[in-house]
Amino acid sequence: MYKKDFYNMHADICKTISNPNRQAILDNLRDTEMSVTELIKKTGISQANLSQHLSILRSKGVVNTRRDGNNIFYSISNPKILQAYDLLSEVMQELFQNKQRTVNDAIVGNK
Amino acid sequence: MYKKDFYNMHADICKTISNPNRQAILDNLRDTEMSVTELIKKTGISQANLSQHLSILRSKGVVNTRRDGNNIFYSISNPKILQAYDLLSEVMQELFQNKQRTVNDAIVGNK
DNA sequence: TTAATATATTATAATATTGTTATATTAAAT
DNA sequence: ATTTAATATAACAATATTATAATATATTAA
Numbered sequence A, B: 001m002y003k004k005d006f007y008n009m010h011a012d013i014c015k016t017i018s019n020p021n022r023q024a025i026l027d028n029l030r031d032t033e034m035s036v037t038e039l040i041k042k043t044g045i046s047q048a049n050l051s052q053h054l055s056i057l058r059s060k061g062v063v064n065t066r067r068d069g070n071n072i073f074y075s076i077s078n079p080k081i082l083q084a085y086d087l088l089s090e091v092m093q094e095l096f097q098n099k100q101r102t103v104n105d106a107i108v109g110n111k
Numbered sequence C: 001t002t003a004a005t006a007t008a009t010t011a012t013a014a015t016a017t018t019g020t021t022a023t024a025t026t027a028a029a030t
Numbered sequence D: 001a002t003t004t005a006a007t008a009t010a011a012c013a014a015t016a017t018t019a020t021a022a023t024a025t026a027t028t029a030a
Helices: A003-016 A020-028 A036-043 A047-059 A079-108 B003-016 B020-028 B036-043 B047-059 B079-108
Strands: A063-068 A071-076 B063-068 B071-076
Touching: A003 B020, A003 B079, A020 A036, A020 A047, A020 A079, A020 B003, A036 A047, A036 A071, A047 A063, A047 A071, A071 A079, A079 B003, A079 B079, B020 B036, B020 B047, B020 B079, B036 B047, B036 B071, B047 B063, B047 B071, B071 B079
Parallel strands: none
Antiparallel strands: A063 A071, B063 B071
């Protein structure tokens, strides 16, 4: 596989989880499957919009589905997705702390 | 911090690395700093576009810069960014393998 | 001081992503 | 067979992202 293809695929999977609503979905599915109705309640996302986001996650293989009667249950397909999610949380926090420190240094005037 | 803010920030940092050209940049900076000119050569991205992507990475704190004479050297600010990058590579590969397997099952007709 | 090199910025057109509204599908219950 | 509840899809407007072309800035060299 050529590097460009790799970068494209990588960016694609990364983009799939790069949306606040989809982050909320994944966070709610962290350790349990959940029906769409439950997800609506938990996330507050509108039905149509949630369904669209679930469709994106599903089409990329990030979540799996299971029908039980009238409900469809969504779950995360691969635990590494959550590992990546959590690692990015750490990165985010550390970047945020650095920014805070920079601002503080600027105010206090020390380096 | 409210969950919505968290998801927004998380998605934001995630979006920052969700672009094939920025992936290429990060991959090239993996274990060395590099000047813009070097990055142009290595990645094949146009000067203006590369500069824009570097600007995005810089503004989000993902890379640091150092001027040396006429050159500006870029480097990755936090090793966890690469850890996250690599973990997402694994996720990508595993998702890809699953998809391959599914296609194969469909062709062969076994489950 | 001017020229050359390295990098950044701005404007813009093309494309992609997002959320909303309205409508369709699917399965279960009556 | 209808009705109801759960979920999906389509159409669309608003916004964001992207790459290109043109121009500007900054540092060194001549």
